[in-house]
Amino acid sequence: MNDDQTVGLTSQQVSALHKSHGWNELPQTAGPSALRILLRQFTNVLVVILVIAAAIAFVAGERIDTIAIGVVIFLNGALGFVQEWRAENALHALRNMLSPQATVLRNGRQLQIPARDLVPGDIILVATGDRVPADAALIEQTALSADESALTGESVPVSKDSDDATILMGTNIVEGRGMARVTDIGTQTQFGEIALLTGSVIPRQTHMQQQLGQLARQLGAAALMIGAGVMLLGLLYGRPATEMFMTAISLAVAMVPEGLPAVVTITIALGAAALVRQHALTRRLQAIEALGAASVICTDKTGTLTENKMTATRIWTPQEQYQITGTGYDPAGYIAAGQAKRRASNDPLLAQLLAVCAGCNNATLQHDRTGWTMIGSPTEGALITLAYKGWAPLPDPENILDERPFNSDRKRMSVLRQTADGPQVFTKGAPEKLRDLCSEILGPDGPVPLTDAGRAEIDAAYTALAENGHRVIALATAPAPDGILREEGLVFLGLVGIIDPPRPEIPDAVAQAHSAGARIIMITGDSPVTAKAIAQSVGLQPDWVITHDALAAMSDADLADGLAQDMLIARAQPADKMRIVSLLQKQGQIVAMTGDGVNDAPALEQADIGIAMGIRGTDVAKDAADLVLLDDNFATIIAAMREGRRQFDNLRKFVRYLLSSNAGEVVAILCNILIGGPLIFLATQILWMNLITDGLTAVALGLEKPEPGQMKDPPRKINAPVLGWSGFAMIAVFGVYTGLCSLWIFWQLLPVDETLARTAAFTAMVAFEKFSVFAFRSLRSPCWKIGLLSNPFLLLALVVTLGAQVAAVYWPPLQSLLHTTALGWAEWQMIGLFCLPLILLPELIKTIRITGDSNGT
Numbered sequence: 001m002n003d004d005q006t007v008g009l010t011s012q013q014v015s016a017l018h019k020s021h022g023w024n025e026l027p028q029t030a031g032p033s034a035l036r037i038l039l040r041q042f043t044n045v046l047v048v049i050l051v052i053a054a055a056i057a058f059v060a061g062e063r064i065d066t067i068a069i070g071v072v073i074f075l076n077g078a079l080g081f082v083q084e085w086r087a088e089n090a091l092h093a094l095r096n097m098l099s100p101q102a103t104v105l106r107n108g109r110q111l112q113i114p115a116r117d118l119v120p121g122d123i124i125l126v127a128t129g130d131r132v133p134a135d136a137a138l139i140e141q142t143a144l145s146a147d148e149s150a151l152t153g154e155s156v157p158v159s160k161d162s163d164d165a166t167i168l169m170g171t172n173i174v175e176g177r178g179m180a181r182v183t184d185i186g187t188q189t190q191f192g193e194i195a196l197l198t199g200s201v202i203p204r205q206t207h208m209q210q211q212l213g214q215l216a217r218q219l220g221a222a223a224l225m226i227g228a229g230v231m232l233l234g235l236l237y238g239r240p241a242t243e244m245f246m247t248a249i250s251l252a253v254a255m256v257p258e259g260l261p262a263v264v265t266i267t268i269a270l271g272a273a274a275l276v277r278q279h280a281l282t283r284r285l286q287a288i289e290a291l292g293a294a295s296v297i298c299t300d301k302t303g304t305l306t307e308n309k310m311t312a313t314r315i316w317t318p319q320e321q322y323q324i325t326g327t328g329y330d331p332a333g334y335i336a337a338g339q340a341k342r343r344a345s346n347d348p349l350l351a352q353l354l355a356v357c358a359g360c361n362n363a364t365l366q367h368d369r370t371g372w373t374m375i376g377s378p379t380e381g382a383l384i385t386l387a388y389k390g391w392a393p394l395p396d397p398e399n400i401l402d403e404r405p406f407n408s409d410r411k412r413m414s415v416l417r418q419t420a421d422g423p424q425v426f427t428k429g430a431p432e433k434l435r436d437l438c439s440e441i442l443g444p445d446g447p448v449p450l451t452d453a454g455r456a457e458i459d460a461a462y463t464a465l466a467e468n469g470h471r472v473i474a475l476a477t478a479p480a481p482d483g484i485l486r487e488e489g490l491v492f493l494g495l496v497g498i499i500d501p502p503r504p505e506i507p508d509a510v511a512q513a514h515s516a517g518a519r520i521i522m523i524t525g526d527s528p529v530t531a532k533a534i535a536q537s538v539g540l541q542p543d544w545v546i547t548h549d550a551l552a553a554m555s556d557a558d559l560a561d562g563l564a565q566d567m568l569i570a571r572a573q574p575a576d577k578m579r580i581v582s583l584l585q586k587q588g589q590i591v592a593m594t595g596d597g598v599n600d601a602p603a604l605e606q607a608d609i610g611i612a613m614g615i616r617g618t619d620v621a622k623d624a625a626d627l628v629l630l631d632d633n634f635a636t637i638i639a640a641m642r643e644g645r646r647q648f649d650n651l652r653k654f655v656r657y658l659l660s661s662n663a664g665e666v667v668a669i670l671c672n673i674l675i676g677g678p679l680i681f682l683a684t685q686i687l688w689m690n691l692i693t694d695g696l697t698a699v700a701l702g703l704e705k706p707e708p709g710q711m712k713d714p715p716r717k718i719n720a721p722v723l724g725w726s727g728f729a730m731i732a733v734f735g736v737y738t739g740l741c742s743l744w745i746f747w748q749l750l751p752v753d754e755t756l757a758r759t760a761a762f763t764a765m766v767a768f769e770k771f772s773v774f775a776f777r778s779l780r781s782p783c784w785k786i787g788l789l790s791n792p793f794l795l796l797a798l799v800v801t802l803g804a805q806v807a808a809v810y811w812p813p814l815q816s817l818l819h820t821t822a823l824g825w826a827e828w829q830m831i832g833l834f835c836l837p838l839i840l841l842p843e844l845i846k847t848i849r850i851t852g853d854s855n856g857t
């Protein structure tokens, strides 16, 4: 191998190449520009209606109304713009975090860098599951094949097993590994000519958004009909046409929750941004909401429930048992049999075993000022560290003749190497698979035939290690005089027990998932005994442990029955995940599924919530997933689930809140028309209430913290209506109360002065809407239970909006815009009095309810 192939480019060369070739990037699928977001605010039907209203007011000579409507259109647009801009920024940050990475050799070191930094001439390393970051010419490869369907549409993987083949940007490595020299970057690549960079956040509408969209459309249609009906009725009674038109418009505006879409968008986007801080990256926005409703979580074991920091602590051979000291990938430690330290040089049987540990291994250890780091798979990292601890000679990378890489289906790996005694096969893998490939076992005087008794002895040792939670790898070897790699007739050398401790936060997360009514199914490639031991140590109590072989033999019907219990699938193959997801979904379950490998992608796509691992996961799995866990941690799934529930709860709260405010206005306007009074609210006043003051309060409501009991409820049905009967009842009660109270105030003051009466009714409605928000902060707990000050945004929103209302009543410019007049102490007292039950009654009812509940349990 040339020097530049082991060293790669130097930093100076890289910066010179950046200057001449630029960066490895494609024109981004940029989010909408600020101007587009701004324009979007003025293109909806509401604005069109308002513009028509303003035009009619202008023609009718109502200058001030025209200005007022103009101001409302402007303020509403500005508010919408600020919210959407924030949401867009949050999404943009997510997109950036999803940018692809590349493994590169530079200055003699292997590094992970953003794919954008690659330059022509860089030496890149690719392995199974990687997305190729640039066009490159292969220098060397092992069993490499790539899925080029993104470029060619051809779904059969293309073998790259000639050393002069090229790999292309945007394609996926599905097997093997290789080293290649970058030839083209960015728009120069074949991919650059036809596609845009992946890693976008896909803005599909969430279920809730679809439901709300439907609700808004229905309300809109109803509003138009009622508005038209009222106008007709008014005209029949001989009321002036302009006045009736304005009333009809006000009514329509009052009925449609205009603030809703903006509030929903911002809540979801801010929720996604909040999740990044908890290490979960949302790729599809609907995932968080769906996760809140998840009823089954299928999870991997290694790295998700465990730390994925592997340390070999035991070796078993038929002759000897060894203990190993030290932790992690620091080779400071030793191998001991009883009290005696052992090394490759003083223990020939151990030497053979360690030769396989080092020789059938792609991991490397590197040492720098910060200590030891491992590059490669943690299992192999543990074995190479073991070889270091036993002072085993490290094999020459040049003497590899052939390799059959590890994959999750085969569960083993073999390498054919040139040794002093001729070509030799080194194999390692799952013990029960490997022992069946062995015909001999290494004895003190060399290989002897492997008998049934010998197999039983291996099995017993394997079970004993696994019962202690060890991940067990078997090692075997065989000469291959003909230079052909065969995984048969091997000599069994021994077992290595590796510990991978459970993450400390898992038992708590498991308990939370259980109390939230979500079942957990562990699906792991590890052995049933190890998997069960780990499961129990994190609080899972699987009633049924089944392996891939048994699963494959079962009919769908039998398996579906079994899936109803707490279970664990061991020695699983990726295709099992797909079968499990489909069966669970047929039972109506909402399934979250984790995965990291290339073959997990279909199951991740099929699951309601596909979750890929950020650290361990391949690019292919991440691309297929809805959610990426930046820390690979199961506890993060539960945090995201909590966020999903919080979001859904809060969306429900503010839908009820906004609709109950609108209902109050509609009740007041309709009843007033029926009893024949003059307009109770002017069009501009209604717009002010709905667009300026309600929107702010609703956004603040969306920022409510998760409620204590939220993770104790069973998962909601995904099709559960946003409102339901209780929602409608709540809206009706609040609507009727606030509508009738403001009507009463209006009629009470009408004999005194019409403008005063209207100002008081208008201010009363705003105050009612503001103070009723406390009832919606929690749909189950009284405010004193969730903390009076726990949502400072809401208090701020109240101060700002009530302040704005005071200005609307006393500040002359707003007075003339909104046709108001100053209120006296008596009017304020009246309003305050009607506010009291709105604040106190819901609290009282909720207090009685929770006291009743806690007495009942």
Ligand code: ATP
Residues within 6 Å of the ligand: 300, 301, 302, 303, 377, 379, 380, 406, 407, 408, 409, 411, 412, 413, 428, 429, 430, 431, 471, 472, 473, 523, 524, 525, 526, 527
């Ligand atoms: P999970 O599916 O929970 O992530 P896992 O990491 O144990 O579990 P796999 O990576 O598919 O699943 O490994 C399955 C089995 O294959 C392991 O239990 C081990 O016996 C064997 N194995 C794992 N890594 C290697 C490797 N690099 N070489 C040979 N055998 C391996």
